[in-house]
Amino acid sequence: xxxxxxxxxxxxxxxxxxxxxxxxxxxxxxxxxxxxxxxxxxxxxxxxxxxxxxxxxxxxxxxxxxxxxxxxxxxxxxxxxxxxxxxxxxxxxxxxxxxxxxxxxxxxxxxxxxxxxxxxxxxxxxxxxxxx
Numbered sequence: 501x502x503x504x505x506x507x508x509x510x511x512x513x514x515x516x517x518x519x520x521x522x523x524x525x526x527x528x529x530x531x532x533x534x535x536x537x538x539x540x541x542x543x544x545x546x547x548x549x550x551x552x553x554x555x556x557x558x559x560x561x562x563x564x565x566x567x568x569x570x571x572x573x574x575x576x577x578x579x580x581x582x583x584x585x586x587x588x589x590x591x592x593x594x595x596x597x598x599x600x601x602x603x604x605x606x607x608x609x610x611x612x613x614x615x616x617x618x619x620x621x622x623x624x625x626x627x628x629x630x631x632x
Contacts, residue, residue: 517561518605519561520557520561520562520602523547523558524545524602525606525607525610527547528545528546528547529545529547530546530599530610530613530614530617531543531613532617532620541620542590543592543617543620543621544588545589545599546589547586549584549585549587550582550583552567552585555567555587558587559587562589564591564597564598565587565588566587566588567585568585569583569585569586570585570586595617596618599618602614
């Protein structure tokens with residue numbers, strides 16, 4: 501029972517998914533990031549956060565990607581910075597599935613960026629298939 505509501509409430513899979521989408525909308529980043537010195541790019545979804553438990557919850561709901569510690573940036577703190585963790589997703593099949601689940605609920609700007617990522621992934625795949 502959640503005392504502030506005064507009645508029992510069970511968090512459902514839909515509730516979790518909606519929470520995860522909102523979390524990604526506010527904290528996540530998606531793009532095709534330059535890889536090395538050439539023109540090759542890696543499609544990636546990322547969330548950097550200082551609360552490991554929050555990232556672990558997102559990871560549990562997303563059921564893909566991985567979490568690693570990240571060297572914190574100082575950000576002007578006198579005695580060091582807070583620990584940071586990063587959730588990464590680079591496997592294109594998982595990116596397809598996750599973005600497809602999230603797309604209807606994303607804001608316009610994120611939705612447009614997600615569409616660019618879909619287009620990039622599928623264009624890249626078709627180019628790979630054409631050269632095979």
